[in-house]
Amino acid sequence: MNIHLDNLTVNFDDRFQLDEINWQLNSSQHWVVTGANGSGKSALAAILAGAGENLSGSIEGLPAKVGLVSFEAQAELIEAELKKDDADIMDVIAEGTPVHEILNPGDSNQQLIDELVEKFQLQSLVDRAFRKLSTGESRKVMLIRALASEPDLLVLDEPFDGLDAHTLEMLQQYLATLIETVPMVMVLNRFDEFPDFITHIAYVDNGRLQHRIDRSDTKAYNELYQLLHLKTTDLAVPTTDPETAIPTLDPTQPLVRLSSLNITYDGHKIIDSLDWTIERNQHWQLSGPNGSGKTGLLSIITGDHPQCYVNDIFVFGFKRGSGESIWQIKQFIGYVSTALQWEYKVGTGLRNVIISGFYDSIGLYTKATDRQKQIADEWLALLGMSDRADTPFNKLSYGDQRLLLIARAMVKHPPLLILDEPCLGLDDMNRQLVLALIEKICAGSETSVLYVNHHPEDKIKGIENYLALEKREPDNS
C-alpha cells in the first residue's frame, strides 16, 4: 500500500473543507491523526475511506478494502436502520437488521467474527436488532465488523472512546497483534492513548494538515504534545495573588494617553506629534515597518524610554515625571518582546521566572510566597511544563522561552499586556503554540492586549483597533 495525497482539497457537503493536503502513507506505517475539536482530523481520516468531494489535487493508491470505524459511520448506519423502519409498509413490527447480519455483510471471516464477539462479550446480543443497541454496544459491533473484514487499511476514529477499561485493554492488545499485517490510521485526541506501535503523527488544524511527525523525532513529538495540550485542554488562566494585587485603576480614566508625542534620535523625529489613547478593555494592534518607531513608542508607555520624561504622557493614573517610579508604572503592564528574551539570560528556574512577573524583574530577588509558587505551578501546568519547574530558563528552547515569558507577563493579570512581535523568530509550530496561548489569554481575562506586528494584515481575533506607524524620512526637523 502506498497512498499519496497531493495538494488535495476536499469538501464535505459544504459544511467543512480540508485544504491542500499533502500526505504519504505506506504499509509499514501506523499513523495517529490528531488536532483540536473541529480541526478536521476526522475528516482527514474519512478521506481514506472515500468520504468527501474532491475539489482539486489528487489522491492515489487508496486500497480496495478500508475498514472504517467512526462515530459518523456509526451514526450513518443507525440512521439507515431507522429509515428501513420508516420505509416498512407492511403491517408488521419491524425489528431491523440483526447484529449478526451487520457483523458479516457477506464475505467476512465468520470464524474471526465469532472470536471477536467473544472477546467483546457480545454473544448475547448477536440476534438483537442493531438499532436497539446502546451506543457503546453498537460501537463494539462497528469495531468487530471492521476488524473481521480483513481490510488492507484500518481507519479507526477515536476507537477507544466510551469503552470500559477491560474492553479498552483487550482492544489495544488485539490491535498490537495486527501491526505486521494491516497498516492503521487512528484518530486520537490524547497523547497517553497513543499505542506504542504508532510510528507517525499527523496534526490537523483549521482544515489543514499542519505537521507530519516521525515519532522517533523526540523534539518535534514533545512540541506537538505541548501544542495539542494547549489547543485541547480546557484550562482557565490561573488566578493571581491577592497579596501582590495591582492597585485598582480609576475606571473612568484611559489606560494610556499620549498627547502630541515626539520621539527624537540625533535630531531626527521618529515619532511626530502622535496622539493616542488606549481605553480600558480595548485591544489594539500596532503595526509599521522597521524604523517606524514601534518599539520606541512601546518603551514610552513602559517607562523604559528616557524621553517619556519630556512628553505629555498619562499612564495608569500617573502623569509621567510627577514623582512616580517606573515600578509603579510597570506593575500595570505585562510585557513580552524578543529584546526582553535576549535580556532575560539568567539561569533562574522556570517557576521563579514566572514568579518574577509579580515583581517585573529579570531574575527573582525576593523570596516567593507559597501562593506565588502555587500560581506559577498552575501556569507551568497550563504550558505543559510541570516536569521542568526547576530547569534553568536558559536551557529552554527558544519557543518555550517565549511561552514562559508570556506566562510571566500574565501572572499578575495586568490591565495591559504588550506583545511586541511575539512570534518573531519562531518556527511554525512554536508560532502556533504562542498564538494558542494568546487566544486563551484574550478569552479568559480582562486584560487589554496591545499586539505589535510587522504586518498589518496579520490580524488576531478580537482586536478591533489599529494604529499603523509609517517610517519617516530624515527631514532634519
Added chain:
Amino acid sequence: MSNNYFNTLPLREQLEQLAKCRFMDISEFPDGVEALKGKKIVVIGCGAQGLAQGMNLRDSGCDVSYTLRQTAIDEKRQSWKSATENGFVVGTYEELIPTADVVLNLTPDKQHTPVVNAVMPLMKEGACLSYSHGFNIVEEGMQIRDDLTVIMVAPKCPGSEVRNEYVRGFGVPTLIAVHEDNDPKGEGLALAKAYAVGTGGHKAGVLMSSFIAEVKSDLMGEQTILCGMLQTGSLLCFDKMVEEGIEPGYASKLIQFGWETVTEALKYGGVTNMLDRLSNPAKIKAYDLSEELKVIMRPLYNKHQDDIIDGTFSRTMMEDWANDDVNLLGWRAETAETAFEKTPAGDVEISEQEYFDNGILMVAMVKAGVELAFETMTAAGIIADSAYYESLHETPLIANTIARKKLYEMNATISDTAEYGCYLYNHACLPLLADFMKDIKTDVIGKGLDLEDTGVDNARLIEVNAALRAHPVEAIGTTLRGHMADMKKIV
C-alpha cells in the same frame, strides 16, 4: 596645600572611623525614597556613573537635573549630549545649584576641590552635598559650610552595571556614609539611605561605612590587587612566555582573557573555588607560588597601606596633579608601549579550563594579591567586610576591563587615583619580582604542568586545602556572598 583631615583626628577616632562598616538588612529601608521626595536633586558631571545614577534616581520618582560647566555646555561635549538626549534639564552651576536641595558631586576626584569651591557658595542654606568617593574630604581636608549636610553614596560597580542592574529590577552593592562633622540636622543617614534606594542599591546590599574607611580601603584595594597586581602580572607573564618561546598571540590572549576567567571563579566561590578549578598538582603548585609571592610582596603592600594611612600617597599624587600630571601621563604612555599592550590577542581557541591549567602563575598572583591586600587592610584597622569589598569583590570587575581592551581600557575606566596608584605599584613591583621570575618556566605560565601522573601526596593536599579555606577572606566572603546570592550570573 590642603590639610589631611584624617591626620587631624586623634588616634582613638581614627581607629573608630576605620573600623566602621556594617552590612545593612533590606528591612532597614522601609521608607524607600521618601526622604528625597519633592526635593530637587542636581547632579554635577554626566559621565558613566553620573548618568547611570541620575537615570535610576529619576526612574525611582526623584526630580533630577544636571549641571555642567559653561564650557561643556557651549561646546556640546559628550556629558552635555548624554544628559540632554536622555531628557534631562541641563544648566550651569549658577542656574541650577541655587535651586538644589541635594547636590550629587559625581565628577572625578581630581576636580573635586575646584568643583566644590565653585558650587558651595551657590548652595542653598541647609542643602545636602553628596560624594561617591571621600578623597576630597579625607585626604584634601575640604571644609564644607557648617549648614550643609555631607553624605557619601558609592555604588561598588561601574556606571553601566549600576544602570543595567536597576533596569533588571535589582541593584549593585552600595556603600553609604555620613560625614559626621557635617550633619547639622541629623538627616544625613536618612538621605543616604533614600539615595541608595533610588539607585537600587538596597536590593543588592548596603554597607554603612565612614568617609575614612571608604577612602583608606578603596585606595589600598585599587592600587594593589585590583589594578597594580593585574598590570604587573600581565607584563611579567607576557614577557616570560615570549622569552620561553610561546607564540606571542597566544600569550597575549591567555593574559587578556585569563584574568577575567580565573577571577570569575573567584567571584563565585572565593580564592578556594579559584584554586579548586586546578588539578591537584597544579593547585599545590599555585599555592606554593603564592606563598612565595606573599613573602616577597608583603613589604610593598605594607608600604602602600602605610602611605595611604599617613597621607603620603595622596600628598605625592596631588603634587603630580599640581604639576600637570607629568608622572601620570608619562607612566600612561609607558604602559602603552609595553610588548603585552602592543601584541594583539591571537586568533586561537582557548577553552575556559585551559585558562586555569596554563595560567597557574596568574592564579597564584591573584591569590597572593587578594590575601595580602585583605591582610594588610585588616591589620591597619579596616573591618573585614570593607576589606573584602575592596579586594576580592572588585577584582573580577577590573579583570573585565582588561578583557575588553587590555591595560589601556583598565586605566581609562578606573578613577584617576586608582590609575596613579596602579603605576606606583607597578614600578615598585616589577623589580621586586625580577628574581622570582627567573625561575619561572612555561609549566606554570603558558603550557601547564607536564605530568604523566596527576597523583599527589594526600597529607600535602589536605594541608593546602585546609590553608585555603582557613584564610579570613574566605570566611567573610562566604557570609557576604550569601547576602548577594541573588546576583545571578548574567550569561
